[in-house]
Amino acid sequence: MKEPSLSPLVGVPEPVTVRVPAKINLHLAVGGLRPDGYHDLVTVFQAVSLYDGVTATPARTLTLTVSGEGAPGLPADSRNLAWRAATLLAERTGVGPAVHLDLAKGIPVAGGLAGGSADAAGALVACDALWGTGLGRTELMELAAELGADVAFGLVGGTALGTGRGEHLTPVLAGGRWHWVLGVAHGGLSTPAVYQELDRLRAATDPEPDTEPAATYERSPAIDPAYGLINALRLQDVEQLGKLLANDLQPAALSLRPELRQTLRAAADLGALGAVVSGSGPTCALLARSEEHAVRLAAALAGAGVCRTVKVVTGPVGGARLVDAL
Numbered sequence: 001m002k003e004p005s006l007s008p009l010v011g012v013p014e015p016v017t018v019r020v021p022a023k024i025n026l027h028l029a030v031g032g033l034r035p036d037g038y039h040d041l042v043t044v045f046q047a048v049s050l051y052d053g054v055t056a057t058p059a060r061t062l063t064l065t066v067s068g069e070g071a072p073g074l075p076a077d078s079r080n081l082a083w084r085a086a087t088l089l090a091e092r093t094g095v096g097p098a099v100h101l102d103l104a105k106g107i108p109v110a111g112g113l114a115g116g117s118a119d120a121a122g123a124l125v126a127c128d129a130l131w132g133t134g135l136g137r138t139e140l141m142e143l144a145a146e147l148g149a150d151v152a153f154g155l156v157g158g159t160a161l162g163t164g165r166g167e168h169l170t171p172v173l174a175g176g177r178w179h180w181v182l183g184v185a186h187g188g189l190s191t192p193a194v195y196q197e198l199d200r201l202r203a204a205t206d207p208e209p210d211t212e213p214a215a216t217y218e219r220s221p222a223i224d225p226a227y228g229l230i231n232a233l234r235l236q237d238v239e240q241l242g243k244l245l246a247n248d249l250q251p252a253a254l255s256l257r258p259e260l261r262q263t264l265r266a267a268a269d270l271g272a273l274g275a276v277v278s279g280s281g282p283t284c285a286l287l288a289r290s291e292e293h294a295v296r297l298a299a300a301l302a303g304a305g306v307c308r309t310v311k312v313v314t315g316p317v318g319g320a321r322l323v324d325a326l
């Protein structure tokens with residue numbers, strides 16, 4: 001990791017900026033509700049070329065500002081996961097938390113793209129560099145896992161199989177570039193609300209959840225169904241990947257936001273190889289055959305008028321990284 005550079009004039013560390021990507025879930029199997037309020041997952045994450053920037057500047061106390069997409073709706077205090085990341089790192093290392101964090105949002109807020117987790121991952125890397133804590137990758141990963149289910153993936157990026165709450169990661173070979181169109185909906189969806197809706201839908205089809213597990217799910221989801229998709233990634237079989245995109249949270253997201261069906265229907269009508277709600281939604285990820293196909297698909301989806309905005313992205317990209325400038 002890059003050492004923080006010292007200003008030649010005053011000996012004060014210069015600000016550091018970290019760029020951190022959004023994620024999409026290509027496969028998301030959700031188990032039953034655990035006693036800690038989480039659900040066991042089997043998921044395949046891919047980091048895509050849509051980024052937030054986190055800049056850490058030396059300051060007297062911990063402060064936070066947010067700019068960019070959706071910034072006015074975001075808290076700039078301890079409710080913000082980036083704030084909690086800086087606090088946790090400071091507690092564990094005994095350094096700081098004398099830092100000003102500035103989040104430059106490029107990832108839509110509450111979109112199922114792990115933007116909040118990305119900011120936490122970015123804050124960990126930025127503060128770690130600024131304070132020169134000397135923590136290794138493993139220790140940062142442990143802190144990330146404490147902060148939230150998707151934060152660890154924000155650190156590593158690429159394509160990975162996630163288990164547990166999503167924080168136990170195994171890299172997945174997904175050579176080449178995959179072309180995606182993101183259909184970003186109006187407004188966001190609360191992740192806990194979508195998981196609760198899934199539990200509600202499952203309970204409704206399982207009248208005696210305490211005696212018999214629902215036929216539709218097990219407490220821990222099986223890993224095997226993810227292997228077909230992992231194989232398609234390894235073989236760079238884009239047609240097969242399109243067919244295997246799957247998300248157990250999709251019925252819950254559609255139940256809360258029925259209009260997302262229009263986006264998924266439009267995706268099929270317009271020739272996407274596959275389409276799926278990403279994570280807890282409401283963003284939908286559409287798979288394209290090539291860069292040129294993605295651009296055409298994005299234009300057609302924008303023309304269909306079912307999304308707030310449409311973005312063309314590629315994956316996999318790397319996780320949180322120090323950069324000279326955004």
Ligand code: C5P
Nearest residue numbers: 037038039041148149150165191192195
């Ligand atoms: O960890 P994160 O902050 O992303 O999770 C937000 C909420 O989403 C959790 O409080 C929980 O309600 C739900 N969640 C879950 N199971 C997971 C991940 C998230 O139930 N594996």
